[in-house]
Amino acid sequence: MLTLHTKIPHADAIAAQLVLPYELREKCRLRATLDNGEDVAVFTVRGTVLRDGDLLTGEDKRVIKVVAAREPTYKVTCADPQSLLRCAFHLGNRHTQAQVGEGFLRIRADKVLKEMLAGLGAMVEEEMAAFEPESGAYGGGHAHHHDGPLAPIPLRQKIHRPGDPK
Structure with a gap:
């Protein structure tokens, strides 16, 4: 392998x-x-x-x-930038990962958040899209050069795939 x-x-x-x-x-x-x-x-x-x-x-x-990969997401848009900023604030207040785009936010599909955003006046559109959320204030948004492996490589560790039988 x-x-x-x-x-x-x-x-x-x-x-x-x-x-x-x-x-x-x-x-x-x-x-x-x-x-x-x-x-x-x-x-x-x-x-x-x-x-x-x-x-x-x-x-x-x-x-x-x-x-x-393309995955189930919601694209959030608003009539004006202030409303979109308000939606971003409420998503952040719930520690929700969000992708920030030109005039939109993208979040993972979540019906509760969809209802909250609609209640704030946002248009929430279901879409299959690549999800690339912001890395966050402490996420190291800039690239680092690594001269070697990113992590120690176990010799005999079994790697589990989601869906593998336990």
Whole structure:
């Protein structure tokens, strides 16, 4: 099984893509399947979030591109910027991850939040979209260069895939 543990800034060739929803791009230990059907293990430092377009490699030096999967989200828009800012405040007050776009917010689909936002006068549209929320004030929004693995690589740790039998 291919093990990915090092982020690189650029590559001349991409061997395959690792398409993951945001929930799995937050995991520090993950077993997944590449778009070519090959199984991979991903090891990152706790707190690392893989972003759309990140490049990962391992011992065999093949480069794998991370792709944000389309997933159920709500696109939140308002008639004016002040109303959108008010919605952002209320989402933040509930510690809700949000993607900030040009004139919109995007959140994971949640019926309770949808009702709250509609009550604030927002238009809430269901859509399948790549979810890339803000990293937060302490999330290290800028890139760091790593000279080695992102995390120690266990030799015999079993990597569980969501949905694997217990």
